[in-house]
Amino acid sequence: MKNLTLSTENDLENFIKSKKYMKVFVISGKKSYTISGASHLLKKILKKKIVKFYLKNSSYPEISELKKIVFSIKDFLPDLILAVGGGSVIDYGKIANVVQNITNLEKHIINSSFKFKKKYTQLVAIPTTAGSGAEVTSNAVIYIDKIKYSLENKLIKPDRFFLIPELVVNSSKKIKAAAGFDAIAQAVESLISKKSNYQSAYYAKKSLNISLKYYLEYLKRPNIENSTAMCLAANLAGKAINISKTTAPHAVSYPFASLYGLSHGHAVSLTIEKFLKFNYVNHNSAKCNFDLQSRYKNIFEIFKVKNILELEKLFIDMKSKANLIDDFKKLKINLNTQLDKIIDGVNLQRLRNNPVDLNKKDVKTILLGFN
Numbered sequence: 001m002k003n004l005t006l007s008t009e010n011d012l013e014n015f016i017k018s019k020k021y022m023k024v025f026v027i028s029g030k031k032s033y034t035i036s037g038a039s040h041l042l043k044k045i046l047k048k049k050i051v052k053f054y055l056k057n058s059s060y061p062e063i064s065e066l067k068k069i070v071f072s073i074k075d076f077l078p079d080l081i082l083a084v085g086g087g088s089v090i091d092y093g094k095i096a097n098v099v100q101n102i103t104n105l106e107k108h109i110i111n112s113s114f115k116f117k118k119k120y121t122q123l124v125a126i127p128t129t130a131g132s133g134a135e136v137t138s139n140a141v142i143y144i145d146k147i148k149y150s151l152e153n154k155l156i157k158p159d160r161f162f163l164i165p166e167l168v169v170n171s172s173k174k175i176k177a178a179a180g181f182d183a184i185a186q187a188v189e190s191l192i193s194k195k196s197n198y199q200s201a202y203y204a205k206k207s208l209n210i211s212l213k214y215y216l217e218y219l220k221r222p223n224i225e226n227s228t229a230m231c232l233a234a235n236l237a238g239k240a241i242n243i244s245k246t247t248a249p250h251a252v253s254y255p256f257a258s259l260y261g262l263s264h265g266h267a268v269s270l271t272i273e274k275f276l277k278f279n280y281v282n283h284n285s286a287k288c289n290f291d292l293q294s295r296y297k298n299i300f301e302i303f304k305v306k307n308i309l310e311l312e313k314l315f316i317d318m319k320s321k322a323n324l325i326d327d328f329k330k331l332k333i334n335l336n337t338q339l340d341k342i343i344d345g346v347n348l349q350r351l352r353n354n355p356v357d358l359n360k361k362d363v364k365t366i367l368l369g370f371n
């Protein structure tokens with residue numbers, strides 16, 4: 001990664017200058033805007049522009065805050081929207097830029113009757129985590145009454161992105177651990193997703209070859225080199241899931257984020273090795289147009305393990321080193337009393353991408369199996 005350069009602060013500055021934008025709407029996170037160094041950078045770059053900020057509050061994208069952002073954009077009439085933050089900030093920007101009217105917005109999202117007409121204006125994504133890969137995907141997540149919905153359309157994808165490693169190097173270890181794990185989970189889920197194809201597998205493998213080399217070092221001793229590597233790995237994993245979508249660990253993660261406030265990457269990490277094992281053990285009943293067992297062979301090679309048990313152990317060790325707690329008792333989640341509520345929040349659309357068919361009862365068994 002030594003000789004690799006992604007975007008630089010100058011690239012962003014030159015882009016904004018060259019396009020003669022007048023009014024810039026910036027969406028960012030309350031804390032991350034300063035911690036990442038974005039506030040310092042944008043102060044310089046946007047000096048001569050008319051700027052309006054929205055600094056988001058909630059830890060996951062939810063409908064009432066989305067409406068405030070839409071309202072604020074319509075009021076300000078920007079010619080450029082900059083979404084500077086993690087996956088939630090970028091998802092807010094992506095959805096806000098396609099919402100024409102907030103009347104009945106919840107109803108349309110819930111009933112999948114949302115009409116995508118056009119983008120409001122140019123949207124540029126600048127991730128401050130490495131990450132969700134949200135800068136390259138055509139879908140975005142929004143929660144209504146703690147249930148996750150996904151909007152998907154080519155108009156959702158940001159027009160441009162800038163990967164600036166200097167903006168991700170200063171995030172907390174907790175954010176780095178969760179976001180980096182998300183990138184790893186997205187890439188490995190992509191490889192076994194029913195919708196996986198040659199192109200998505202190429203991106204996912206490339207992503208994992210980088211992330212597995214740099215993830216733990218990035219947590220322990222963050223520097224520009226490993227931040228660059230993780231930005232690239234996250235971006236490639238984003239490109240992979242933009243084609244293949246995610247599978248069971250993501251489908252089951254959403255209630256853990258909305259009901260218990262776990263970060264997205266942490267929520268995904270809870271079940272990853274369990275579902276990987278379930279799919280491997282049941283590969284004979286897989287319903288995908290590729291050979292799942294040979295795909296697992298690829299995964300073993302990439303992870304440098306011999307079999308599924310070693311892969312399982314590797315993920316458990318990785319989570320432990322990253323301090324991503326997966327013990328429900330320690331997380332104060334009582335599965336015995338909360339299970340039905342959790343299962344209600346499972347995303348069935350993502351569950352259907354799992355190579356082996358799973359129903360809610362299977363998910364219950366898998367969740368209870370390791371409590």
Ligand SMILES: [Fe+2]
Nearest residue numbers: 132182186264
């Ligand atoms: Fe994710």
